[in-house]
Amino acid sequence: MRNTLRNLIGAEIKKIVKTHDYWQIELDIGGVNCYNPLYHCVKNNSHLFEADFCSEYIGKKIVKIVYKDKKHLTMKFGRKRKLVISLLDQDWAGPEAFSVHMISGATIVVN
Secondary structure, three states, X not given: OHHHXXXXXXXXXXXXXXXXXXXXXXXOOEEEEEOOOEXXXXXXXXXXXXXXXXXXXXXXXXXEEEEEOOOEEEEEOOOOEEEEEEOOHHHOOOOOOEEEEEOOOOEEEEO
């Protein structure tokens, strides 16, 4: 799983949309579905992701991935900006926390 997540490094965000009750992050190499809360973090400020933040990420490339089991998946875009998917038990929304679908066919589902 960690190897596939590392493949997200360098991926460019093409689009972020809210579909039903979850966020879809479309990348040039696949996509990420976020069912648990998604946070927009700039410097030391963190906010639940909203549609107003989408344009700040279009065209940006993921420079680092941090996965902490039962805590979070963080996609970093430089030193000051990141998207964070919560993996805390109290934030579980189902059907899973998030899923990654690569154009290559690799798929990750994290509960």
